[in-house]
Amino acid sequence: MSGRIMKTRPWRTATAAALGLALAWALSGCETLNQLSEGITSLAVASGDLTEEQAASINRSTKAVTKTFEDITPEQEYYIGRTVAATVLLGYQALPTPKLNDYVNRVGQALAQFSLRPETFGGYRFLVLDSDEINAFAAPGGLILVTRGLLKCCDTEDELAAVLAHEIGHVEKQHGLRAIKTGRLGSALSTLAVESVKTLGGEQLAEVTKAFDESINDITGTLMNSGYSRRLEFEADGCAVDILRKAGYQPGALVSMLENMQANWVATRMDFAATHPPPGDRILQLKRRGLAASKETSAARQKRFDAMLQSL
Amino acid sequence: MNKWILMAGVALAAACAWGGEMSVQVREGQLRNRASFLGAVSGTVAYGDRVTVGQRQAGWFEVTGSPSGATGWLHESALTPKRIVTGSGVDDARIGASGEEVALAGKGFSKEVEAEYKKQNAKLDYVWVDRMLLFKIPEAQLVEFLQQGGLVQ
Numbered sequence: 001m002s003g004r005i006m007k008t009r010p011w012r013t014a015t016a017a018a019l020g021l022a023l024a025w026a027l028s029g030c031e032t033l034n035q036l037s038e039g040i041t042s043l044a045v046a047s048g049d050l051t052e053e054q055a056a057s058i059n060r061s062t063k064a065v066t067k068t069f070e071d072i073t074p075e076q077e078y079y080i081g082r083t084v085a086a087t088v089l090l091g092y093q094a095l096p097t098p099k100l101n102d103y104v105n106r107v108g109q110a111l112a113q114f115s116l117r118p119e120t121f122g123g124y125r126f127l128v129l130d131s132d133e134i135n136a137f138a139a140p141g142g143l144i145l146v147t148r149g150l151l152k153c154c155d156t157e158d159e160l161a162a163v164l165a166h167e168i169g170h171v172e173k174q175h176g177l178r179a180i181k182t183g184r185l186g187s188a189l190s191t192l193a194v195e196s197v198k199t200l201g202g203e204q205l206a207e208v209t210k211a212f213d214e215s216i217n218d219i220t221g222t223l224m225n226s227g228y229s230r231r232l233e234f235e236a237d238g239c240a241v242d243i244l245r246k247a248g249y250q251p252g253a254l255v256s257m258l259e260n261m262q263a264n265w266v267a268t269r270m271d272f273a274a275t276h277p278p279p280g281d282r283i284l285q286l287k288r289r290g291l292a293a294s295k296e297t298s299a300a301r302q303k304r305f306d307a308m309l310q311s312l
Numbered sequence: 313m314n315k316w317i318l319m320a321g322v323a324l325a326a327a328c329a330w331g332g333e334m335s336v337q338v339r340e341g342q343l344r345n346r347a348s349f350l351g352a353v354s355g356t357v358a359y360g361d362r363v364t365v366g367q368r369q370a371g372w373f374e375v376t377g378s379p380s381g382a383t384g385w386l387h388e389s390a391l392t393p394k395r396i397v398t399g400s401g402v403d404d405a406r407i408g409a410s411g412e413e414v415a416l417a418g419k420g421f422s423k424e425v426e427a428e429y430k431k432q433n434a435k436l437d438y439v440w441v442d443r444m445l446l447f448k449i450p451e452a453q454l455v456e457f458l459q460q461g462g463l464v465q
Binding site: 072073076077079082085086087094102105106107110117118119120121122143157208211212213215247248249301304 | 337338339359424426428435444447
């Protein structure tokens with residue numbers, strides 16, 4: 001029995017070390033996770049609780065974890081978002097109607113100020129796509145593209161706001177960057193953390209461009225083909241409700257917009273239906289939060305919304 | 313825990329521990345006369361500017377910009393505890409500073425990498441992306457839009 005205890009003890013210690021690490025990180029604020037990991041595992045090695053090999057493994061894992069999407073700076077996120085948006089635009093035409101785009105940007109940029117992340121490197125911008133599909137794409141950093149077909153699912157400005165707030169939620173939670181597969185960024189970002197030459201050498205540029213290419217493919221593959229998980233879609237709906245409420249819009253407009261969408265839902269279509277949970281599932285989640293459908297709006301909002309509809 | 317709340321906590325702890333200084337991590341930050349985007353703009357700070365951080369209120373920091381000296385409230389999502397190193401300061405970054413402490417402006421996924429990627433993907437067209445970025449609605453007009461819609465007072 002004692003032999004069994006001896007055999008499992010290092011891993012129990014490792015678990016305790018990991019918990020201690022997380023707690024220490026949360027409390028320290030300015031210490032880096034890597035430094036803490038190395039400090040704790042050194043102690044564990046010194047006390048005989050971990051072997052050198054186990055300590056090295058934990059430290060390597062910690063370093064790998066820290067080279068994830070969270071190491072992408074807002075400036076880098078901006079450049080990823082630009083190329084994601086440009087890639088979406090390979091398959092869709094922009095709707096070049098200044099009044100419509102101006103209106104959608106007024107609603108969207110106002111809403112973004114009420115998100116938990118009102119500031120991104122380049123700011124939030126919205127563009128209407130000339131397509132009957134029901135679809136929307138939130139590129140990292142705040143470039144949001146919405147089809148004419150999705151706008152037609154809205155009966156009020158509040159419902160339009162619900163559509164845009166959901167997409168802002170994806171940006172706020174960095175769902176696009178989370179789609180980048182683990183391991184894509186490690187070498188590229190590690191190199192960049194220590195190499196501060198003004199211009200990248202050919203080999204470095206090729207390496208970083210390859211990581212960029214793979215990251216873009218991961219994100220656009222998710223946005224355009226596979227879709228986010230149901231959990232992330234529900235999370236974006238949760239953000240949308242909070243944003244709508246803070247801005248003064250009817251949060252129930254998200255439910256009524258989803259009901260409109262449900263009426264036009266064709267499960268086999270290669271648009272929103274291919275990348276999103278059925279509206280009924282999202283409605284159910286929202287109703288569990290106590291939300292009821294609402295068509296309520298103000299006369300002033302309806303007037304400007306109707307004027308916008310004319311340009312669709 | 314919500315990532316932004318956690319980041320705010322870390323940023324706050326870092327700001328206190330590091331002499332109350334943080335960096336602006338957005339292209340242009342608007343300083344306001346109160347902790348709300350409905351407050352009047354009292355100044356601007358630019359990407360990489362260091363700011364001295366004062367009190368925090370509902371996700372906003374009261375900051376003083378350097379070198380401008382401009383004072384006002386800035387949302388925490390515009391700030392990072394990292395020092396952002398641009399052009400002339402790159403040697404400092406090479407000497408002893410880790411990636412966790414310093415962000416290199418214009419490095420990594422950057423304009424340079426975008427240009428290289430574009431070379432490899434000739435069909436990509438950034439014309440509408442660049443136009444989108446011009447769709448910036450002035451802050452005062454956003455507030456007016458909300459007020460006209462009966463959304464905020």
